Amino acid sequence: MPIIAPNTGIVTQINVFTVPQGSQLPLIELLDEAARACREVPGWISASLHRSLDGTRVVNYAQARDAPAMTRVFERLQAGGFIERNQALGRAAPGLYEVVRTLER
Template sequence: MPIIRAGTGIVTQINVFTVAEGGQEALLDHLSQAARCCRAAVPGWLSASLHRSHDGTRVANYAQCRDLASWHAVMECLHREGFIDGNRRFGTASPGLYDVAATFER
């Protein structure tokens, strides 16, 4: 489950992929396999949330790790298992690392 609170030290990677029309489901399947792999193999992996855009052209991945060292371990796993190279078959990625700055709720 995602943890969205400031001051936790959790590292969040938000990656928005641009895909060709009709390409969302294939990328979502690929990212789901990658998440299952990391969930089993990397102790510091916390969560992944996958989102599809209404217009069918983007997929967003909101993934969290306990800390920066865990994020590096996740990236090593994804590279080793071929998931990063595999992403390129489905679309163009725009990743970034983030810390939660603030949250607002009702």
């Protein structure tokens, strides 16, 4: 389950993929497969997949306990060929983040 709280040390990778119209599902299926491959990586927490309502983007929100854990996740993804396969399905704009504030009603 995603953890969205400040001051936890958790690292979140947010990746926005731009895909050709109607091509969201193949990328979502690949990202699901990649997340399942990372479940056993020490420090991996979660992955959440989002699709835009206009059909042109997919967002992957993935979390790891800390930066070394996120490095292990990336290593698993590279070793499994997932990064290469992602690039064939859409243009990625990745970034690593930490939660600094949350607001609720």
